[in-house]
Amino acid sequence: xxxxxxxxxxxxxxxxxxxxxxxxxxxxxxxxxxxxxxxxxxxxxxxxxxxxxxxxxxxxxxxxxxxxxxxxxxxxxxxxxxxxxxxxxxxxxxxxxxxxxxxxxxxxxxxxxxxxxxxxxxxxxxxxxxxxxxxxxxxxxxxxxxxxxxxxxxxxxxxxxxxxxxxxxxxxxxxxxxxxxxxxxxxxxxxxxxxxxxxxxxxxxxxxxxxxxxxxxxxxxxxxxxxxxxxxxxxxxxxxxxxxxxxxxxxxxxxxxxxxxxxxxxxxxxxxxxxxxxxxxxxxxxxxxxxxxxxx
Numbered sequence: 001x002x003x004x005x006x007x008x009x010x011x012x013x014x015x016x017x018x019x020x021x022x023x024x025x026x027x028x029x030x031x032x033x034x035x036x037x038x039x040x041x042x043x044x045x046x047x048x049x050x051x052x053x054x055x056x057x058x059x060x061x062x063x064x065x066x067x068x069x070x071x072x073x074x075x076x077x078x079x080x081x082x083x084x085x086x087x088x089x090x091x092x093x094x095x096x097x098x099x100x101x102x103x104x105x106x107x108x109x110x111x112x113x114x115x116x117x118x119x120x121x122x123x124x125x126x127x128x129x130x131x132x133x134x135x136x137x138x139x140x141x142x143x144x145x146x147x148x149x150x151x152x153x154x155x156x157x158x159x160x161x162x163x164x165x166x167x168x169x170x171x172x173x174x175x176x177x178x179x180x181x182x183x184x185x186x187x188x189x190x191x192x193x194x195x196x197x198x199x200x201x202x203x204x205x206x207x208x209x210x211x212x213x214x215x216x217x218x219x220x221x222x223x224x225x226x227x228x229x230x231x232x233x234x235x236x237x238x239x240x241x242x243x244x245x246x247x248x249x250x251x252x253x254x255x256x257x258x259x260x261x262x263x264x265x266x267x268x269x270x271x272x273x274x275x276x277x278x279x280x281x282x283x284x285x286x287x288x289x290x291x292x293x294x295x296x
Contacts, residue, residue: 031055034075037087037158040151051080058086062163065141067104072159084163091156094197101137101148102129110139110146113170123189123219123288127196134200135224136160140170189219189290190243190271192236199224205283219288226282229255229275236273245271260293268293 034055052059058066059079068074069090077086092100102112112129126134136149149160194200205222225232237247237257245259248270258272270293276285 031075033089033155034077034087037075037160038078038085040158040160051078053078059084062086062161065108065110065146066161067101067108069100077161082164086161088159088161089153089156090159094150094157097148097150097157097159098137098196101139105139105146110141113138113140113145123191124200124221124223124286125191125193126200127194127198130196134194134198135202136197138170143170145170189269189288190240190245192239192288194221194223195225195227195232195235197225198227205278205280219290221286222278223284223286224282225284229277229284232275232284232286233257233273240271266294 030053053076054060055076057063057074057076058068059077061079062077062084066086068088069092071092072088072090074086074088077084079085090097106112114128130136130138136147138148139146143165145162145164147160147162147164149162150157151160152158199205201222202224205224223232227235233255237259240259241247245261248258248260255275256272258270260268260270262268270291272289274287274289276287278284
């Protein structure tokens with residue numbers, strides 16, 4: 001089955017499939033679960049000429065390199081000149097999924113992604129081995145990126161596997177730069193890695209934010225996570241302690257903590273992390289403020 005596949009076509013297929021059996025019944029029909037999975041995957045962002053859809057199996061180009069757990073049910077997918085997408089459902093936790101694919105995909109030639117495209121001098125970064133959004137897992141092989149993105153559904157985890165040429169952390173064309181020098185105007189600022197399965201600046205977390213004027217520099221990120229504020233700060237606190245920062249208290253709130261670190265010239269650098277609940281469920285605003293405190 002070949003055609004240009006846009007979101008409008010998927011929506012039409014979804015409305016048609018609702019009146020059909022869950023199994024494809026003709027050359028131009030797609031199972032409802034597959035249509036819904038492709039919509040969740042944002043399939044309109046994977047355009048390409050000569051798109052081919054498959055039902056009940058992994059697309060041929062990816063099949064030799066894709067691990068399918070024993071308890072998984074493959075719904076199908078698509079492939080075109082730019083991307084290959086596979087959707088499957090399975091009964092396992094996110095932790096089991098991470099452990100399973102981390103063990104099995106290297107046996108098929110994939111290595112965990114370690115790079116980051118673009119400048120990462122200070123502030124917040126996605127967890128290693130995840131996509132730029134911070135969600136799911138990312139693996140590399142000969143310049144290609146395999147992103148594994150799970151989502152909870154009533155039937156278990158719906159797992160979307162997307163292969164792109166020269167993916168976000170696999171292209172090798174943009175060097176990763178993590179600064180070891182002061183971040184801005186001589187202010188020493190850390191780089192902190194977010195927890196696994198924590199999305200960064202995703203559209204569903206968008207809301208207008210107004211920051212109060214304050215001394216120093218501020219770095220803000222909108223994180224999609226169900227981790228409570230105190231646990232988020234504990235996650236960052238371990239990284240700060242490992243790089244020589246000393247806690248200076250919670251400033252009356254478990255959602256706001258401060259650390260300090262002196263340099264060889266007698267200047268004390270201060271970093272304050274604040275976690276603010278968002279009006280959007282499972283989204284939180286995390287800010288990092290850095291400033292200098294010069295000794296007399």
